[in-house]
Amino acid sequence: xxxxxxxxxxxxxxxxxxxxxxxxxxxxxxxxxxxxxxxxxxxxxxxxxxxxxxxxxxxxxxxxxxxxxxxxxxxxxxxxxxxxxxxxxxxxxxxxxxxxxxxxxxxxxxxxxxxxxxxxxxxxxxxxxxxxxxxxxxxxxxxxxxxxxxxxxxxxxxxxxxxxxxxxxxxxxxxxxxxxxxxxxxxxxxxxxxxxxxxxxxxxxxxxxxxxxxxxxxxxxxxxxxxxxxxxxxxxxxxxxxxxxxxxxxxxxxxxxxxxxxxxxxxxxxxxxxxxxxxxxxxxxxxxxxxxxxxxxxxxxxxxxxxxxxxxxxxxxxxxxxxxxxxxxxxxxxxxxxxxxxxxxxxxxxxxxxxxxxxxxxxxxxxxxxxxxxxxxxxxxxxxxxxxxxxxxxxxxxxxxxxxxxxxxxxxxxxxxxxxxxxxxxxxxxxxxxxxxxxxxxxxxxxxxxxxxxxxxxxxxxxxxxxxxxxxxxxxxxxxxxxxxxxxxxxxxxxxxxxxxxxxxxxxxxxxxxxxxxx
Amino acid sequence: xxxxxxxxxxxxxxxxxxxxxxxxxxxxxxxxxxxxxxxxxxxxxxxxxxxxxxxxxxxxxxxxxxxxxxxxxxxxxxxxxxxxxxxxxxxxxxxxxxxxxxxxxxxxxxxxxxxxxxxxxxxxxxxxxxxxxxxxxxxxxxxxxxxxxxxxxxxxxxxxxxxxxxxxxxxxxxxxxxxxxxxxxxxxxxxxxxxxxxxxxxxxxxxxxxxxxxxxxxxxxxxxxxxxxxxxxxxxxxxxxxxxxxxxxxxxxxxxxxxxxxxxxxxxxxxxxxxxxxxxxxxxxxxxxxxxxxxxxxxxxxxxxxxxxxxxxxxxxxxxxxxxxxxxxxxxxxxxxxxxxxxxxxxxxxxxxxxxxxxxxxxxxxxxxxxxxxxxxxxxxxxxxxxxxxxxxxxxxxxxxxxxxxxxxxxxxxxxxxxxxxxxxxxxxxxxxxxxxxxxx
Numbered sequence: 007x008x009x010x011x012x013x014x015x016x017x018x019x020x021x022x023x024x025x026x027x028x029x030x031x032x033x034x035x036x037x038x039x040x041x042x043x044x045x046x047x048x049x050x051x052x053x054x055x056x057x058x059x060x061x062x063x064x065x066x067x068x069x070x071x072x073x074x075x076x077x078x079x080x081x082x083x084x085x086x087x088x089x090x091x092x093x094x095x096x097x098x099x100x101x102x103x104x105x106x107x108x109x110x111x112x113x114x115x116x117x118x119x120x121x122x123x124x125x126x127x128x129x130x131x132x133x134x135x136x137x138x139x140x141x142x143x144x145x146x147x148x149x150x151x152x153x154x155x156x157x158x159x160x161x162x163x164x165x166x167x168x169x170x171x172x173x174x175x176x177x178x179x180x181x182x183x184x185x186x187x188x189x190x191x192x193x194x195x196x197x198x199x200x201x202x203x204x205x206x207x208x209x210x211x212x213x214x215x216x217x218x219x220x221x222x223x224x225x226x227x228x229x230x231x232x233x234x235x236x237x238x239x240x241x242x243x244x245x246x247x248x249x250x251x252x253x254x255x256x257x258x259x260x261x262x263x264x265x266x267x268x269x270x271x272x273x274x275x276x277x278x279x280x281x282x283x284x285x286x287x288x289x290x291x292x293x294x295x296x297x298x299x300x301x302x303x304x305x306x307x308x309x310x311x312x313x314x315x316x317x318x319x320x321x322x323x324x325x326x327x328x329x330x331x332x333x334x335x336x337x338x339x340x341x342x343x344x345x346x347x348x349x350x351x352x353x354x355x356x357x358x359x360x361x362x363x364x365x366x367x368x369x370x371x372x373x374x375x376x377x378x379x380x381x382x383x384x385x386x387x388x389x390x391x392x393x394x395x396x397x398x399x400x401x402x403x404x405x406x407x408x409x410x411x412x413x414x415x416x417x418x419x420x421x422x423x424x425x426x427x428x429x430x431x432x433x434x435x436x437x438x439x440x441x442x443x444x445x446x447x448x449x450x451x452x453x454x455x456x457x458x459x460x461x462x463x464x465x466x467x468x469x470x471x472x473x474x475x476x477x478x479x480x481x482x483x484x485x486x487x488x489x490x491x492x493x494x495x496x497x498x499x500x501x502x503x504x505x506x507x508x509x510x511x512x513x514x515x516x517x518x519x520x521x522x523x524x525x
Numbered sequence: 526x527x528x529x530x531x532x533x534x535x536x537x538x539x540x541x542x543x544x545x546x547x548x549x550x551x552x553x554x555x556x557x558x559x560x561x562x563x564x565x566x567x568x569x570x571x572x573x574x575x576x577x578x579x580x581x582x583x584x585x586x587x588x589x590x591x592x593x594x595x596x597x598x599x600x601x602x603x604x605x606x607x608x609x610x611x612x613x614x615x616x617x618x619x620x621x622x623x624x625x626x627x628x629x630x631x632x633x634x635x636x637x638x639x640x641x642x643x644x645x646x647x648x649x650x651x652x653x654x655x656x657x658x659x660x661x662x663x664x665x666x667x668x669x670x671x672x673x674x675x676x677x678x679x680x681x682x683x684x685x686x687x688x689x690x691x692x693x694x695x696x697x698x699x700x701x702x703x704x705x706x707x708x709x710x711x712x713x714x715x716x717x718x719x720x721x722x723x724x725x726x727x728x729x730x731x732x733x734x735x736x737x738x739x740x741x742x743x744x745x746x747x748x749x750x751x752x753x754x755x756x757x758x759x760x761x762x763x764x765x766x767x768x769x770x771x772x773x774x775x776x777x778x779x780x781x782x783x784x785x786x787x788x789x790x791x792x793x794x795x796x797x798x799x800x801x802x803x804x805x806x807x808x809x810x811x812x813x814x815x816x817x818x819x820x821x822x823x824x825x826x827x828x829x830x831x832x833x834x835x836x837x838x839x840x841x842x843x844x845x846x847x848x849x850x851x852x853x854x855x856x857x858x859x860x861x862x863x864x865x866x867x868x869x870x871x872x873x874x875x876x877x878x879x880x881x882x883x884x885x886x887x888x889x890x891x892x893x894x895x896x897x898x899x900x901x902x903x904x905x906x907x908x909x910x911x912x913x914x915x916x917x918x919x920x921x922x923x924x925x926x927x928x929x930x931x932x933x934x935x936x937x938x939x940x941x942x943x944x945x946x947x948x949x950x951x952x953x954x955x956x957x958x959x960x961x962x963x964x965x966x
Contacts, residue, residue, distance in 0.1 A: 013838025018726035018762055131727055300579040300589070304666035304934070311668075333581060344669020348722050350731070358728035453576040455592045 007149045009482050012112070012138040015119075017131055023357055026130055029116030030123060030355060037124070041070035041218040041238050043077050046084035047231030050077070055238055057214055060127040060363045061353045061397035067125045068215035073208070073237035078246035081206040081235035085177045086252055088232025089204035093174040097155035097202070101148035104200055106227030108144035111137065111188075111220075118188060118219055125213050126187050127354040127362040127397070132317050135478070139189035140220065142481035143196045143499065150504050151200035160512070165523045167515045172508035174202030175254035175284065179247035181208050181268070183260045184365060185320045187216035193481075193498050194257040194286070195220065195234070201507035203255065204233040206247055210260075212365055214238035248272055251279030255507055257286040259322075262418065262444075262491055265289035286506040288486075288493040290418040291446030292326050293476055296435040296461060297338055298452035299331040305473065306338070306451040311345045313449065313475040314424035315361050315402050320369075323447045323469070323477045323486070327415060328426045329435040335428045339406060342426065343388035346404040351392045351422075361390065361422050363397040373400040373421030376414050380425065384408035387426070416442065432457055436464040446488030447476040466490060468497070526889045527965070534881030534963040540912035558954075559601055560944045566601075567944055569593040575937050577628045578930040583621025587611055590624050629929070635904035635939050636663065636932050637924040641683040644926045645690045652710075655914035656922050657700045659712040659755055659900070660687065663927030663935050667719045676719040677739040681746055683926070687711040688750040699919050703895045705816050705869060709785050711752035714923065715743065717767045718759055729766035736770055744774060747784035755818065758789035760826040760833075761842045768800070775813055787818030787871070790861075792854035793827055793843040801857050808867040820871040820900060821857055823850055825938055847947045851879065851966030858883045865896050871921070873900035875909055876949040878963050884918070894918055905943060905950060 015022050041057075043050035054072030059065040073081075092100070111118065115137050122133035157171035178198035182191035191209055198205045209217030221236045237243050241264075248256050248271045258268050265287045272283040295310055297303075313325035330338050354362035364370050377400075380386060384407035392399030402422040408415050415425055429435045432452075439448060448467035452458055458472055468488040469479060479486035485500020487493050496506045517525050560567040572593050580586040591611035594604055607624075610616030638644035641660065648658050660683055667673045691710040701708050717732070718724050720739045724732030740756075747754040756771050758764065771788050774780060790801050801819070808817050824830075827843055834841040844850045854874065861870040862883065872883040880899060887897045900921045901910045913920045925935055942948055952962060 011838055016837070016839050018729075018765070020729075020765065023727065299581060300576055300585075302575070302579065304668075307668045308666075341668055341672075344671055345722065348670060356728075358725065358731045360725075453572065453579065454589060455596060456588075 007153060009146050009149055011480055011482065012141040012145075014131075014138050015115075015134045017134070017357070023130075026116055026119060026134075027355075030120040033117055033120040033124065037068075038066040039068040039215045039218070041068050041214040041236075043071035043073045043238060044221060044236040045077060045081045046087075046235070055211060055214060055240075057125055057212060059124050059397075060365050061355075063396055063398075065124070067121075068218075070214035070218075070238040073239035073243045075242060075246035077237055077239070078206070078208075078243050078250065081237055082177055082179075082247065082250050082252045084232045084235055085204035085206050088230055088234070089174070089176050091230055092199070092204055092233040093202040095202075097151045097200070100200055100202065101152050103224075103228040104144045104148040104196055107196075107223040107229070108141045108148075110223035110226055111141050111144070114219065118216070121216055121219065122187055123354045125215050126184055126365065128187070128317060129354045129359055129362050130357060133354075136186050136189045139186070139481060140192035143189065143193040146481050146499060147196045147200040147504060150501065151202075154201070154504050154508065165516065165518045167517050167525070168512065170510060170512045172201070172505070172510055175507060175509055176203060177253050178203040178205050178255040178257055178507060179208065179244075179250070179253045180205055181244045181247065181256065181258045181260065182210060182217065184210035184212035185317070185322075187213035188220055190259050191217050192220050194259065195224070197503055198255065198257060198507045199224070199229060199234070201504045203507055206235045206237060206253075208237045208239060208244045208247060211238070211240050245271070249274070251276050253283065254281060255284045255286065257506070259288040262290035265493075266491075284506060286494055286496045288322065288488065288496070288498065289491065290420070290444060291322050291324075291488060291492050292416065292418055292442050292444045293324060293447045293449070293467075294327040294329050294435070294439050294442075295325045295449030295451070295476060296432065296439075297328060297330040297334070298432060298450070298454065298457050299333040300453045300457075301334065301451035302453065302473075303334070303338060303341060307341045307345050309451075309475040310342065310424070310449070311349070313477050315346070315349055315422050316477060318361050318364050318400065318402075319422045319424075320364060320420055321477050322488075322492075323479065324420075325424060325449060325476050326419060328424065329429050329438055330426060331432070331435075332428045332430055335426075339387060339426055342424075343404055346388040346390055346402055346424070349390040349402045351390050351399055351402060353397070361402045363392075363399045364421055365398065367398050369421060370398040370400050373419060373423060376417075376419045376421070376423055377401070377403050377405075379412065380405035380408060380414045380423065383412045383414065384425070410438070418444070432460060436461060439465065439467070443491045444488065445490035446492035447471065449474075449476045468492065468495070526885060529889060530878075530881050530885040531963055533884050534877050535959060537881060537909070537912045537916060538877060538959055538962070540915045541908050542911050560940075563597075563599070565597045565599075566604075569597050571937055571940060573624070574628055574631065574940060575933055577625065578933055583625060584614065584617045585621070586625055587617035587621035590620065591617075631940070632929055632932055632936055635902070635925060635936055636927060637903055638926055639928050641679075641686040641926055644924065645686065648687070648924065649690065649694055651922060652694050652697060652700070654911075655697060655699070656910050656920045657697075657710070657712065658922050658924045659714045659753075661714040661757070661923060661925045662719075663925045663931040664719050665931055668722050670722060673719070673721050673735075673739060677743060680713060680715055680743050683713055684711065684743070684746055684750055684752050687713070688752055699895065699917055703869065703919070704893060707815075708919070709751055709753040711750065712755065712921065713747070713752065714755040714757050715740070716757045716759060717770060718763055724763050724766055726762035729763075729769065732763070733766045733770045733773070736766070737774060740770065740774060741777075744780055744784055744786070748780070748782075751784070753785040753787065753818070755787035755820065756789070758791055758822075760829055761794070768803075772807055775811070775817070781813050783815065785815045785818065787820055787869075789820045789822055790857060791822055791824035792857050793824035793850040795842060795844060797853060797857060798860070801860055805860065805864045805868060808864065816867060816869050818869040818871055818898070819861055820873050821854065821861055822873045823854060823876075825942070828941065848966040851876065854879050855882050855966070859886055862887050862890060862892060862897070865892055869898065870896070871898040871900050873923070875901060875906045877909070877953070878966070880909070880913070881963065902939070905939060
C-alpha cells in the first residue's frame with residue numbers, strides 16, 4: 007500500500023501565513039454559511055441551530071438545520087436504500103470516489119482551515135493539520151478497502167476450498183465531535199463508506215459547517231445521495247440513531263459519558279433488530295507524561311507544554327498530568343511554570359496565539375470549576391491570563407501538589423489545565439497510570455533504554471509517545487485510539503480500522519467429485 | 526584564479542601542524558574513528574555523551590553506558606571489556622569514572638572554559654599565538670523569561686570581563702585592523718533563541734520583539750565598550766525572526782554609530798543566495814558604521830532541517846548533496862567578497878578548498894588579505910587556524926563557554942560533524958590526497 011501523508015502548510019514562511027489570512031477574509035465575507043439537514047439528496051431548511059465563533063459569540067458562523075428523531079428515522083430509511091447500491095460497487099470504485107473527495111478537500115484547504123478557525127477557534131497550525139488529516143483518512147481508507155476486499159488467506163486441505171472475505175455491515179451511524187471538526191467525522195465516515203456501508207452523519211452541534219463541507223465533497227465526488235445523510239442537530243438526533251434497529255454500526259468519538267451511554271443503548275436487541283450492533287468508540291483520556299530523572303528537560307518542557315495547551319487542551323490525546331521523578335521535580339516545575347506563564351491566550355486567528363478560547367461557555371465554566379478545585383486542594387504554580395472580551399477564554403493553568411484522590415487528577419478536564427505530581431520512581435508513576443480508568447495516550451521522557459522498555463511493558467495506553475509530545479498522531483504512522491474506558495481499541499488511521507465496519511464471511515466448498523478432487 | 530586557489534591551498538596544507546601526540550587526544554581521536562566506522566556505535570556514543578550531564582552518579586552513568594552498548598551488535602574489544610565490568614557495583618563506579626573523564630576531555634576539546642572569567646587566560650594565549658576569538662555562551666534552551674534574563678546577564682558579564690582583560694593583550698596588527706578601520710578585540714556571539722522564550726516559527730514577530738528588549742541593552746553595552754556583537758543563526762524555524770531582528774535594531778538611530786555587529790549566512794540553505802542579496806542590499810543602503818560583518822558558514826543544523834522537513838512532507842530547505850552546499854559556499858563567498866566595500870566578509874569553514882577559494886578570490890579581485898577574516902571552531906579547526914596564522918591571515922576562533930550541562934547540545938552537534946562520513950575533516954584525517962581535498966565541488 008503506497009500512502010503518503012498530505013503535507014501540512016509550512017507556516018514558518020510569511021507568504022503561507024498571508025495566504026491563510028486572505029482565506030479567512032474571503033470566508034468572513036460569506037458568513038453565515040447555511041447548513042441544511044440532508045437526507046436522500048433532499049435539503050431541509052437551514053434553521054434551528056446556530057454555530058458561533060467561540061472567540062466572539064456575536065459572529066454567526068453557520069445557520070444550520072436542526073434534525074430530531076424524525077429526521078434521523080428518515081435518514082436511516084434512505085441509508086438502507088443507499089446501502090444496497092453502494093455496497094454492490096467494487097472496492098476499487100468506492101476507493102476512487104473517496105480519493106476524489108480527498109481531491110475536493112485539497113482544493114479547499116485554506117478555506118476549510120479558515121472555517122475551523124472561526125467555527126471552533128482552532129488555531130491555524132492545528133486547523134491546517136486537521137484538514138490534512140481528513141484528506142489522509144480518505145486516501146488511506148480508500149487503499150485499505152481495496153486491500154481488504156481480497157480477503158485473508160486460509161489454510162487449505164485437499165478436496166476443499168476455503169475463502170474468507172469481508173462484507174459491509176449495512177448502515178453506519180457516525181456521531182462526531184467538534185474538536186477535530188473535519189478530520190474525525192471524515193475518518194469515521196470515510197472508513198464506513200470505504201468498507202461499503204451507507205452513512206448517517208450526526209456532527210457536533212458546535213461544528214455543523216465543517217461537517218457540511220465534508221458531505222459536499224463526498225457527494226460531489228460520487229457518493230450517492232442515499233448513501234450519505236447529514237443530520238446537524240443535538241443529542242436527541244444522535245440518540246435516535248443509536249436506538250434505531252436498522253443501524254448496524256455506531257461509530258462514535260466524544261466524551262466518555264456519552265460513549266458509555268452509547269455502548270449501553272447499542273447493546274439493546276429489540277425483536278425488530280435481526281443483528282447485534284457494533285460500536286466503534288473513541289472517548290476520553292487522562293493522559294500522563296512520565297518524566298524520568300535523566301530526561302532532557304530542554305526537550306521535555308516545550309513538548310509537554312504544547313501537548314497540554316495546544317488547542318487549549320481540547321484534544322483527547324492532550325497531556326493532562328505530568329508524573330515527574332522527584333530528583334528533577336524542582337527544576338521541571340520551575341521551568342514548566344515559567345513556560346506556562348509566557349503562553350499567550352488569545353484569538354485563534356492570530357498566529358501568535360498559543361492558547362485559543364475553549365469551545366463554549368459550558369466548557370469555560372467546567373474548566374474554571376476544576377481550576378478552582380486545583381487551587382483549593384493543591385496549588386496553582388503558574389497561569390497565563392485570558393484577555394478581556396467576550397470570547398470563551400480560559401486561562402492556561404499549571405497545578406501542583408494535588409492529592410491523588412483529587413478529581414482534578416482523575417477526571418478529564420478537556421481544557422488548558424496541567425497538573426504535576428511527584429513520584430519517587432518510575433514504578434510509582436506506572437502505578438498511577440495503572441490506577442486510572444482511561445488508557446488513551448501516554449508520554450515518557452527518558453534517556454535510559456531500560457527505563458523505556460519497563461514503561462512500555464507496563465503502559466496500558468493505546469498510544470505511548472517516547473521523548474516527544476503526546477498529540478499529533480498521523481494517519482498510517484501512529485494509528486490512534488485508546489484502551490480501557492478510552493475506547494473500543496480500534497485504531498483510526500491504522501491497518502485494522504476497517505474491520506470495525508465489516509463482517510467476515512468464510513466459505514468452504516467441497517471440491518471432490520466422485521471421490522476425485524476437481525480443482 | 527583556480528591556479529592561485531590550488532597554490533594557496535597547498536601552501537596552507539603544508540603549514541598544517543602534525544597530528545598532536547597527546548595521549549588523551551589520540552584516545553578521543555580513536556573513539557571518533559570507531560564511531561565514524563559503525564552507525565550503531567556512533568548512535569550509542571552520541572546517546573551516551575548526550576545523557577552524561579543528567580546522570581546522578583558514576584554508577585548511574587555506567588548503567589546508561591552499558592544500556593547503550595547493549596544495543597550495539599558488534600562491540601570492539603575495549604567496549605566489550607566495559608560491558609563485562611559493568612556487571613558489578615565496583616566495576617560500574619570505575620567504568621563511570623573513566624567514561625566521565627572521557628566525556629569531560631571531549632568537552633574540553635570544544636569548550637574553552639566554564640565561565641568567561643575562566644576563558645580569559647586561554648583566550649589571551651590564543652591571541653598571543655596570533656588568533657582572535659568570538660566567545661559563545663552555551664546554555665540550556667530558553668523556555669522561561671527568567672532563563673532569557675539570565676542569558677542576557679551572562680552576555681553582559683562576558684562583554685565586561687573580556688573588555689577589562691583585552692587592553693592588556695599585546696598588539697597584533699593583523700587582528701586589529703582592515704581597510705574599514707579598527708577591528709574590535711572583544712567579540713561575542715549571541716543566540717536569539719536564548720534571549721526569548723517566545724520564538725515561534727509561525728509568529729516570528731513575537732519572539733523578535735521580546736528578544737529585541739534584551740538585545741538592545743547588549744548592543745548599547747558593546748558599543749560603549751568598543752566590542753563586537755555577532756548574532757548567530759540557528760535553524761530555519763528562527764531564521765525570519767533573527768534576520769528581521771538584526772535589521773530592525775541596526776536601523777535604530779540610536780545604534781547608527783556602533784557597535785560593530787555581525788550576522789550569519791548559511792550556505793546549505795537553498796535560499797541563501799537571496800538572503801545574502803538582501804543583506805548586501807541593506808548594507809549598501811545603510812550608512813551605519815562600522816560595516817556589518819557577514820560570517821559565511823556551511824550550516825550546522827542539516828540533520829534537523831532534513832528530518833523536520835521529511836516528517837512534515839516538505840522539501841528540505843537545505844541542499845541535500847554535500848557538493849551542492851560546497852558550490853553554494855563558493856558562490857556566496859564571491860558575492861560577499863565582491864561586496865567588501867560595504868560589508869566585512871568572514872569565511873567560516875574547515876574545508877581547505879573553501880578557505881583557499883576565499884583567499885584566492887579576494888586576492889584575484891584586488892582585495893588585501895586584511896579584508897578577509899577566516900573563522901574556525903575551537904576543537905575542530907585548531908590546526909587549520911595555526912596554518913592560517915602562519916600565513917598572516919586574520920583568524921578568529923569560535924570559542925564556546927559553559928558547563929557540561931549547558932554544552933551538551935553543542936558538543937553532540939560537533940561530534941556529529943566530526944564523525945560524519947561526508948565531513949571534510951574526516952577526509953583530511955583519513956589521509957585523502959591533497960588533489961582531492963582541493964578538487965572543485
